[in-house]
Amino acid sequence: MRSLKRNKSGFKPAHIPQEVWNSLQLKWNTDEYKLKSEHNKKNRCNGVVDRVAKPTHNVGSASHLKIASDLKMKLERDPPHSELFLYTHTKNHDGVTFTNEKDRQIHAAYTEKQEKLEAEGVEFEEDKLFYDVVGGLDKKEDFMD
Template sequence: MSHKPNEIYTGCVGNSMFFTWDLSMSFAIYDAWCRRAAIRYTGNIYLIAKKRITHVYLTEEVFDHYKRMRATDEAFKKKFEQMSNNRKSEVGGSGTDISLHSAGSISVRQHGDTLEKKLQRRPTWNEMFRHLHTHDHDGQSFVYQRSAKIDDELTRRLEEMSTQTPDTSIDEDVVYLEVVQEVKGRVYSLGS
């Protein structure tokens, strides 16, 4: 079978699926496969250690080995402790509460789609912020102090701008970006 550069072909024989590609792509495909396999392996090790999954192929002896390995591996312990501390950190500084939101396992994009259907227009970032950081998405009772402070600042700035230039429309998204500011290339609360 001849291939065009950078194309992967799939096919089926019975219940089996196969893939073919130009040999010049083999290294890139292998590299991508190794990265995905490492992520998958790490996830499985985590789930196995937490006893959330038990596979038929996983003997009790192997399971005990994984548990001992995790219990004695200093690099793992250090990384685990750092991740735990990060989850407990107070992003806005001491006294601002632990960083929380009310999005759950639903992506920010899905929340945006839901809000867009409800409002029958594209929601502003400020509306998304209130939706994601209030209890039961009520827009009033914030899950922690930093969210309430940001909302107060946004409201103050928008009111200030509307009184200064009542005839001009205000781009709320620009005001949101000014208030929350980017940190390490990410915008707070937008799932970026």
């Protein structure tokens, strides 16, 4: 089904019946719709005020499941989530040049906690430690289980 977007020129597209167009115009002019639209616009831009969203991943349109599968074949082992994060959030997958500051901070926090536990001789599961650092597992992205 074709996505219906507000026509900035104000002209009704030929494929939309007049009755439907009128109801869309009414909805688009409500304060509730305008507030929700502005909120969603901000979310699409990751909260960036100047409306230029910074990249968050560096793998194109491939899904994380596909990337994890490709990385598994390349490494000949299952990559932990921390390694998948590092691969998808650094430029040219170099593990150094992060796409944004938040990603660098997440990796630094994970590395710091990992090194501390290793120095103390504490055993840990890498994936559990990673999700502890990032604040939990998003059930929609639970693709590695």
